[in-house]
Amino acid sequence: MTFDYAKARETMVEQQIRPWEVLDPRVLGVLVRLPREAFVGERHRALAYADLELPLGHGETMLKPVLEGRALQALALDGDESVLEIGTGAGYLTACLGMLAREVVSIERHADLADAALARLQVQGVGNAEVLAADAFIWEPARQFDAICVTGAVDAVPSRFVQWLRPGGRMFIVHGRVPAMQAALLRNEVGGHRTESLFETELPYLVGAEPRPEFKF
Template sequence: MTIDYAKVRETMVEQQVRPWDVLDIRVLEALNAVPRDAFVPEAYRALAYADLELPIGHGQSMMKPVVEGRMLQALEIGAGDEVLEIGAGSGFVSACLGYLARDVHSLEIAPQLAEAARARLAQHGFDNNVRVETADALAWNTQRRFDAICVTAAVDAVPARFVEWLRPGGRLFVVRGRAPVMEAVRVRNEVNGARIESLFETELQYLAGAEPAPEFRL
């Protein structure tokens, strides 16, 4: 049976993402414009638009579409914004960010995932303003400052370096805490310091190096 991916994509946006309070028109357009099925491993392509996390190899997975939608909306990305993505993964969110922003710089710690993401972005024409760099965000340094930072994996606590990379007025999306109850937050870089807003509860895999320290019990 041949799947009409365009139709299934439209159904995902209208029946999964929009009902989860994702109402930003540009975000909905991005999710309709980027073919999620092209960024999913072939074995899971038929499930590309299901309300599921999907394995992408190297111990990583794609977020559920509803979480991706809420994340993109929370970042309030303008057409002239410069965005940093921490965790390129499959490249799907990178492509959505590229649709919304002027420039996207994405970091991916796994070389194989970074290479595959670059290939997919190029193949589908999303590489004009999206660059994927193989790097560990917890060791990476830059003098650049960004309007928005998107962290696609969880952290035990928000690293200070991430907030320092924000421009004044910049927004950071990240999921923090410990399973089974993790909290998605938006950090705003305001004049009087960082302001943290709680958005919703979810659960993600940890960013490499940002997981909780092991607890020793007697």
């Protein structure tokens, strides 16, 4: 029996994404059109639309669909933005961002994941996304971005990430520590940045953004 991915995609949107208050029609349209199974390894393809984090290798995982939907909605892209994604992973969220923005630069610390993601993007015809093998805590862009999407958690928001935002730019990021980890939208405004908490969630930390060990005497 052939698995009906199109039906699974519609079910994901109606039973997972919408109930989590993702109602932006542009975001929903992308999630309905883009074949998520094309970004999932063969072993896990039947789980492409499940409410699960899927393994990618190197201990990395693909975000749950609901978290991807909320991140895309929070960034409120209108099609004219330059976007930085920190943590390419499978490239699915990269593709979604590319379909909603003018251009995407995505960085991934594992070169094999970066290469595989770029290949998937090319197959899907997403030509406005660039994938670079780079560590977010070493890499130095020669520019700023209108929006940043961070796909791993941080203990505290790194100042270098904020510096990469243009004035008026916004960043989706998950910060804090379990059990009080928060997804937030950070806005780079005149006089400093403002952070709006969106919802509680839990994500693995970006390498280099983990809490510092607490020394006990």
